[in-house]
Amino acid sequence: MLEERIRVKIKKISDGDADRSNVPFYATTGAAGADLFASLDQDMVVRPGERVRVPTGIAIELPDPQVAAFVFARSGLADKKGLALSNGVGVIDSDFRGEIKVLMINLGNEDVVVSNGDRIAQIAFMPVCRAIFTEVDDLGDTLRGEGGFGSTGL
Template identity: 50%
Template sequence: MSFSISVRIKKVSGKIGDSIPFPRYATIGSAGLDLPACLDEPLVVPPGARMKIPTGIAIEIPFKHVVGLVFPRSGLATKHGISLANAVGVIDSDYKGEIIVAVYNQSDCEYIVNPGERVAQLLFLPVYHADLETVEELEESSRGQGGFGSTGKV
């Protein structure tokens, strides 16, 4: 069984498809599209710094019940300390601007982002809008009154 949606993509930069590759799934089993850095030249990210990296693309998500989520790449995070400044980027269905990746260098070494380097990954997931109902009590759970972190190590 295959699930897919049609997402329209717009080149915001003429470099896309030329010197910078289109976003793509690296393997048939990849959950996310790799987002390349759309840069003219290498970008130095100093230790502890946050930088905005353009992707050169904008997308059109066709349904309000779908969101685009931008996640860090695990290899960049574990090998170089490069993660996303906002943990996970949210692309709402009504956002049509360029996708910008906000990276954060958590290491003590500078990192150089090269043009076309895969800096993040984009996943599409369903969205559920909640109808909030104010109540006086919530149903009991098996956790009882255990608070935040109560099921972790003792």
């Protein structure tokens, strides 16, 4: 059973006098991702098919290059309102120090209003390995070979 935790430094970013940022938190004891919140001066209307950048009001510092943060959609927003991440999954590298902004797209048929403090995505932290790329003439054989895109069944 893995009991290890990492320490992630958080810097709140605020424009003007108001502190609109919220520190991410885990909604349940078994949650893999911590919720990220919208940090907005005013409501943001996301029209069907529209892509937006939603600021979170925070920046992070990861402990080392072997850890990255990944931003995932919240399933409830996708299911109920059609809001998804326009980039699929956001990757936050260990050397990035800017504000985390969530790239969203409205895949639904109606306008969606995002308000300050709304939970808009979730962030998870995972180990990463950096590859050493070696160019070769041939790759090892497997049963699957070059079969892809449904080659193992639906």
